[in-house]
Amino acid sequence: MSKNSTIITLKKVQKIYQIGEIEVPALLDINLNIRRGEYLAIMGPSGSGKSTLMNLIGCLDTVTSGEYWLEDEDVSKLTDNELAQIRNHRIGFIFQTFNLLPRANAFRNVELPLIYAGTTPGKRREKAISVLESVGLGDRVNHKPSELSGGQRQRVAIARALVNDPSIILADEPTGNLDSTTGEEILHLFEELHKQGNTMIVVTHEETVASRAARVVRLFDGKIVSDTRNDSNSQTDKSSTTDILARVKRKNIPEAG
Amino acid sequence: MKTILWDTIEAGRIAFGALTANKARSALATLGIVIGVMTVVLMITIVSGLNDSFSTQLARIGSGTIYIQRFPWIIQDDFFIYRNRPRLTQKNYEDVKRYCQGASTITPYVDTMRPVAFKNESLGGVFLIGTDETYLETTDVMPEVGRFISRMDAIANRDVAVIGTTVAKELFGQHNPIGQKVRIGGFDYKIVGVLEEQGAMFGQSMDSQVIVPIGSMRKHFGRRRDLSIIVKAINPDEVEELKDELTGIMRRTRRLGPGEGDNFSINEQGQLMDMYTQITSGVYAAGIIIGGISLIVGGIGIMNIMLVSVTERTHEIGIRKALGARRSQILRQFLIESALICSFGGIIGIGLAWGGAKAINIYLPTSMSVPLAVAGMLFAAFVGVFFGIFPAAKAARLDPIVALRKE
């Protein structure tokens, strides 16, 4: 498949939550194409449907109506086991609240997707440790989440998302629970991943985060209200320490709505 | 195939982690299983111990040996029905001896209790048996030293005695009793032999006995004693035929009319075995029922604790599902966890039963067999799997996104 082929296609997607008698529309008529290797930010006010959209893309949830094509598969027609398989092999999900298992150390957390993929223990160890090293946690392998800082926890979660070589990396407010400096570290990591050819989709509230992406999709009340490209950014980003510091400063300037 | 193996090992590891994180709760939850497994295993161990000891004791009576007696060994209805039965007489014995075809040996037998004394030593409560030389053939006793009473002793009603090992030890200590004179119930008897040690039968020592010629016993201790006739079959497989024959002879010699019931009893080992099986199967059934009930209660306890565990770990399940765990993998994880708790309870239960069997061993030879212990463990694990199905299915069915939202 060519590098710029479409990896995700959403056609007239609706998601309606049913609470008793009341229907809560979370997504209305979403049409979206995402190419392989894209770095996409999804923005929008609280309650606009960002997480709902991410969960659909991540195969954690299913559409109420419309079509979701992942590569060449119609996800809405897949069985429970096939969805689990996709979550395991093709998607790396990074959560705002990290969602690490509290009793398991960094290594045990990172090897989880490999366990469900049926990888042998030797290979699991090798792979999990190498991914932990690549996110800079080679010396924290045996630490439990409670023994790690917020940024380190999120890096464990990122390592876990990467360990099975997914084709898409999804992050729902990955820096939402981090201070700006550690947030920058994570974003820097994302840029590295993007450079390596990963498809990145990041949900965020913050313009500073969105500005790192090549493309920004804005949601409002369950609809896409804008879809723009940041040509200056991302692709040519040097991501040096000065850059990071500059952005940290920029974050303190009030955002334009 | 390989995947399933790794899955199972992983699930075991995860389950083990979850269990050790909640040690006290897991231990309490498994209490019912502990009690259930202990009861069943201990009960089976005790009953099989009883079986062994009972059948070795019964074997002494011999399966081809029949006892014609006034009363049955097992009285199931009121005793007063039997109360007016006549005693067996010498004439009955002689008739049986004259007419019976299916018997290889027919032995007369009377017994009573008398004190036995030697010099200043006296021993009370000794079982005094009057019989003849054929007693050796109808029962399994053998003289260890000296000889048994002979045909001549019996015919001549000689005052000679063969004593049991307890009597020999109590009255003579290390000395040789052969040729010594003892006083049995006030009469002098010459000791001609000492029997082999026989141990106890149904709790009664068989070694505190003295055997004398039946005529001598009648002479000194009364002629109207109740006689038993011990009949040994030529062919042990034809005991039933022999019983019929003996019944016929007895009815004839006693001139019983067609409408009259037997006024004697034909006893044999099989009846005891039947009664015994009846009693132990009752004990067995009671044990299994009690154990079964505690296992069910224990299983429900496990189910409850697993449901709590699933609820508590909903978020964890959500994480696992988000990372690609299939339903079957979550199901297996919780089933293994439940089986592990129960196996743990099973091990403790078996340990307690083993200790119990050791303690009881002082009174009754019991030992727990390895297959029984393994079966107990497997059964506990099975209870775990069975009662774990519902909670595990609940966990497996959780919607990933709903589970992830739970904190």
Ligand SMILES: Nc1ncnc2c1ncn2[C@@H]1O[C@H](COP(=O)(O)OP(=O)(O)OP(=O)(O)O)[C@@H](O)[C@H]1O
């Ligand atoms: N499980 C649910 N049941 C019912 N309604 C829901 C559920 N999840 C989300 N919603 C509703 O759907 C809408 C979109 O929610 P969503 O979580 O996608 O918003 P969001 O853009 O991620 O918001 P935030 O920035 O606060 O995370 C909201 O109105 C929310 O109330």
Ligand SMILES: [Mg+2]
């Ligand atoms: Mg959200």
